[in-house]
Amino acid sequence: MNKKLTVLLFLLIPLMGFSQNCEKWKVFEISLKGTSAGNPFKDVTLSAVFTNSTLSDTINGFYDGSGIYKIRYMPASEGKWSYTTISNQKQLNAKKGAFNCIPPSKDNHGPVVVKDTFYLAYADGTPHHSFGTTCYGWVHQGDSLAGVTLKTLSRGYFNKMRMCIFPKDYDWNKNEPLLYPFEGKPLKEWDYTRFNPAYFRNVEKRIRQLDSLGIEADLIVFHPYDRWGYQNMTRETDDFYIRYIIARFAAYKNVWWSMANEYDFMRAKKMDDWDHFIRFFAEEDPYNRLRGIHNGSRWYDHTNPYLTHASIQNEDTYRAKELRAKYLKPVIFDECRYEGNIPWSWGNLTAEEMVNKFWRGFINGGYVGHGETYVTEVPLQFPERSSDVLWWSKGGVLKGRSHERIKFLREIIESAPGKLKPSVIFQSWMPFSSVTYKNEFFLAYFNMDQPRSMVLNLPGKSNYRIEIINAWDMIIQPVPGTFSGRCIIELPQKPMTALRITKTN
Amino acid sequence: MNKKLTVLLFLLIPLMGFSQNCEKWKVFEISLKGTSAGNPFKDVTLSAVFTNSTLSDTINGFYDGSGIYKIRYMPASEGKWSYTTISNQKQLNAKKGAFNCIPPSKDNHGPVVVKDTFYLAYADGTPHHSFGTTCYGWVHQGDSLAGVTLKTLSRGYFNKMRMCIFPKDYDWNKNEPLLYPFEGKPLKEWDYTRFNPAYFRNVEKRIRQLDSLGIEADLIVFHPYDRWGYQNMTRETDDFYIRYIIARFAAYKNVWWSMANEYDFMRAKKMDDWDHFIRFFAEEDPYNRLRGIHNGSRWYDHTNPYLTHASIQNEDTYRAKELRAKYLKPVIFDECRYEGNIPWSWGNLTAEEMVNKFWRGFINGGYVGHGETYVTEVPLQFPERSSDVLWWSKGGVLKGRSHERIKFLREIIESAPGKLKPSVIFQSWMPFSSVTYKNEFFLAYFNMDQPRSMVLNLPGKSNYRIEIINAWDMIIQPVPGTFSGRCIIELPQKPMTALRITKTN
Known part of the structure; x- marks a missing residue:
């Protein structure tokens, strides 16, 4: 197709009632032909109002050179969306169209947002x-x-x-x-x-x-x-x-x-x-x-x-x-x-x-x-x-x-079961830290130090399985038995030792 | 000798004009027999005034049990010293004596004192x-x-x-x-x-x-x-x-x-x-x-x-x-x-x-x-x-x-030639430090890091010899050639690398 035909088809889409699909959280792009005279970056204003049944977003467009103007929109709700452009250029103004926002594909979890104060998660909730x-x-x-x-x-x-x-x-x-x-x-x-x-x-x-x-x-x-x-x-x-x-x-x-x-x-x-x-x-x-x-x-x-x-x-x-x-x-x-x-x-x-x-x-x-x-x-x-x-x-x-x-x-x-927050399973003055998910799961780390054993204060009366990890050797080794309460665990006396502690049940 | 005879001889020494020797900065000890009645720790006061031609030190004694009282003195000047005791007990009061403070032996450098604000040195000046x-x-x-x-x-x-x-x-x-x-x-x-x-x-x-x-x-x-x-x-x-x-x-x-x-x-x-x-x-x-x-x-x-x-x-x-x-x-x-x-x-x-x-x-x-x-x-x-x-x-x-x-x-x-003070031979914001003795000698250290080379800013127009030290392997390796001014030196890319830099001639 030559360029002119592409533009023509594109402009006809809304009139034709033909509806494009756009995956949720992906980009729906409008491309319009306009003037290249003057300084389009400064002289031309362009935006579009995107609406579905409940929402309305006003999105600015931009000049992409060679007389092409674009408006990019990321829909965050599935279903039918329509838009109308607004411009100080007649050629770009009052253009209308629509698209269907379809469900995201498997690997599309949406943008990353802040969740629960300290955490990041994709818009679909995936951490x-x-x-x-x-x-x-x-x-x-x-x-x-x-x-x-x-x-x-x-x-x-x-x-x-x-x-x-x-x-x-x-x-x-x-x-x-x-x-x-x-x-x-x-x-x-x-x-x-x-x-x-x-x-x-x-x-x-x-x-x-x-x-x-x-x-x-x-x-x-x-x-x-x-x-x-x-x-x-x-x-x-x-x-x-x-x-x-x-x-x-x-x-x-x-x-x-x-x-x-x-x-x-x-x-x-x-x-x-x-x-x-x-x-x-x-x-x-x-x-x-x-x-x-x-x-x-x-x-x-x-x-x-x-x-x-x-x-x-x-x-x-x-x-x-x-x-x-x-x-x-x-x-x-x-x-x-x-x-x-x-x-x-x-x-x-x-x-x-x-x-x-x-x-x-x-x-x-x-x-x-x-x-x-x-x-x-x-x-x-x-x-x-x-x-x-x-x-x-x-x-x-x-x-x-x-x-x-x-x-x-x-x-x-x-692979942790949920959000990890700082926890205290060692004496609070120790430089060794741990994070936990609801006391069901802990990850602890002993820095570059080489303790031969470690006293743990595991919460409540639960039993826990412990794995010894070496962060450098990339080895995960289960410790026989289960542990609970104040307990002592033997360690390999190597820098970069970590523990993964998981509640049994 | 039995105990009584020892004490007798000791008490007679000053009267006999017999002069003991005490090395400078060593301990001259006076031992006196006194009462063990009551609570000698509380009841008895004892001190001695030590004098030489120019100085006078008043030194407290102590009860050492079994009726024995002692006064210990470290003379810091050579020559003749004499003393007189002062006590609330007649038996311990007004005892006089003398000793010769002789030069210190080879390994006796005296007490450690603060020198030049930041340093420690023995009384004889040895760092x-x-x-x-x-x-x-x-x-x-x-x-x-x-x-x-x-x-x-x-x-x-x-x-x-x-x-x-x-x-x-x-x-x-x-x-x-x-x-x-x-x-x-x-x-x-x-x-x-x-x-x-x-x-x-x-x-x-x-x-x-x-x-x-x-x-x-x-x-x-x-x-x-x-x-x-x-x-x-x-x-x-x-x-x-x-x-x-x-x-x-x-x-x-x-x-x-x-x-x-x-x-x-x-x-x-x-x-x-x-x-x-x-x-x-x-x-x-x-x-x-x-x-x-x-x-x-x-x-x-x-x-x-x-x-x-x-x-x-x-x-x-x-x-x-x-x-x-x-x-x-x-x-x-x-x-x-x-x-x-x-x-x-x-x-x-x-x-x-x-x-x-x-x-x-x-x-x-x-x-x-x-x-x-x-x-x-x-x-x-x-x-x-x-x-x-x-x-x-x-x-x-x-x-x-x-x-x-x-x-x-x-x-x-x-083995450094003198007092080492912090110096700047790297960019000031770098975590690597060095000390120097009057820009004649430097010691620098690269922590646990592994630079392949390092830019040095050596002072003035002097030439320097450089040795590469590994603090762990305990190896000192001379680098061929001499260095001066802003220069670059190749390093072994190992943690715990140090440099010893010595002005030539």
Whole structure:
């Protein structure tokens, strides 16, 4: 079909009474032909009102270049939906249509939302235990490397990806991106009134690819690793950009918004800017996608009611328990240093310590994120000259030894019978923590320590089965017999020992 | 000689003009026969004024039982000293004598004092780098086990012993002591007006034995591990006891005073008590021996001017740098958890982590203490029933793997050309620390991390030789060539890597 015929057919669909299907929580997209004259990004207004029998959502559209305008909508209720467009352009105004929202397919659990204060769950109620990783610049490296990254991700280590919308300038990431987000030319001659739609189409392709792997896209809206000037835009341009990415990306159910990476390292921005952005997303995003803000050295005040969760850079993941109580939100240690061997201290953890930080975070009621920074070269001069491809920046393959153990932990956490909350089965002053599901199930962990035995205080008069886990060796070994009340259990005297304790009946 | 003849000869010495010799910083002891009627501890006052050509020290004596009274004096100046006793008992009053204070022998460097705010040194100027260990109850276990302990200590791992004056009641230390400090009978029927001199003679025998090995005796005056009531004595009895131990022990040059172990766990004592004890020692101890106070969970305010150093229980030994600046005193992490395998978290560190804590403390300008808590049995019931002998409590032999590495570190520290102070040769935000002696010598350490290379910022235009140390393998490997300014060095990608950097020529 030629283009004109496609557009014609599309426009005829509502008139024809032909009804499209759209899976619940997937994207229904309206594409309209309009003018390319003037500056469509600035001059044209476009939205659509989507209604079913009880609900009505007004959704902004966006200009996608070449005279094409789009409106994306994620329906959250099954059944018949209809829409009418509103525009200051006659060509785009008062277009009507309808679709059927059909039940979600098996792997479609909907967007992740906050549940019961401290937890995350998909919209269908399935728990989401956040096991994130970080590839800041992976969308800007081209299809070939992105394909390798996606293949790595398909092995199921992680269910969240932390990634920058803007291109990244940093050690081991000095190459130019394939595309730029604004019209103009590098380094800094940008027309901040005109987006480059191809740039954003590339980002949303990656968002969809992640979604197809069951991976949340934690989109970093601003960041300081920048040589093109995107960190120094005006408030007006910032808001213009935010409206555009909401219109383009927000309908994808796996989108999260991270206001910034290391917000406090962005010198051109003040606290007032961050407060504004957080609130702006809350007001503008019709789906109310998760909102966080990631710190450098100075933590943001995560009690801000417009933040849905606390996004923390800090290596003391065991503090999750304390931070839950402080923020009354899900606590995600997005960055707790990375497994790797680079000189910068945030990237030279042993695999053992990366895994240890995951366990300590989860065993204190939090969530933890991974990153990997291995280099193979010691450059003659300084590390930023190296041509190594580091996972944390560009994606590719994982070279470390933590991700397999993180997957092992993920399987253990996901097989728990319900929401795990911090519990006390050791003396309260001990640094060993445990989480429980309603005293029916416990998971406890002894950090890098090597106790030969441990006194447990199991609740009530119930009997429990105990399995000894080694978080590094990935071994789960049942202990003969059952245990109850104050009891002592013999342990293998090895670092990274954990216990899984399950009520018998 | 029979006893009477000994006493007679002794009393005649001054009259005979016969002059004894006493090595500088050793103990000159006067022993006098007096009454044993009434309560000599309470009723008899005794002191002596020691004078040389320029100095005059008034030193309290003590009753040692069986009608014997003693005065102990540590002369700190060479040459002729004379003394006159003062007593409310005619038999003990106005006794005169003299001795020659002769130069110290090779291994006698005098008492340890604070030097240049943050450091410790012997009175002769020799630096004292405090490498402590802990055997709380070793003096109360009898000669046989104490002999084994001393043999272990003779191998040169440590130069300070943290030990309780009172007997200890705790897990793995439930046996009765051989002796009790007061007359009376256990558990709690004590005549708090009468000491048991044999008890204190046993303690001072151990103090002398430690001194002969070059080990400081960090005497813990009060502690909460008690079933006999010594933690609940009145202020009057506490002071009575303190005066007695000062009179008996203070003359030994290796004595330090630790007001308490875990002072905040002693419920009968208030902050006012601790403030009083600290000041009381400062006023009563004629030698001004080092004074510290060791915390449980709540740190004492070590800015108290009567405290000579900050004695810290905390596992974050890297905080030494920050605490130096806060307290402007030597910072000693007396307890940072122990190598061992017991259930209680303060005693189940791996050897690796014990050694790591030592390095991190020293490399941040502090001092660190060791302890070891290995059990061989998992008791049927609870760990306190075990009959294991744990070094931390009773002494004996060391079973772990950290002490050899601590000795290795001690040799490195002691071979440094001078006082080591915190320096910055890495980016200031990095968790890696270094210490330097006047930019001529550096020691740096990379914790448990595994960098493949490291950027160093060496000062000025000097050239430096670099050796790579592995703190665990105890290997020191020179790097070919010399380094200067901002430079990069290849590293072995192993935890516990350190660098020794020495200016050439």
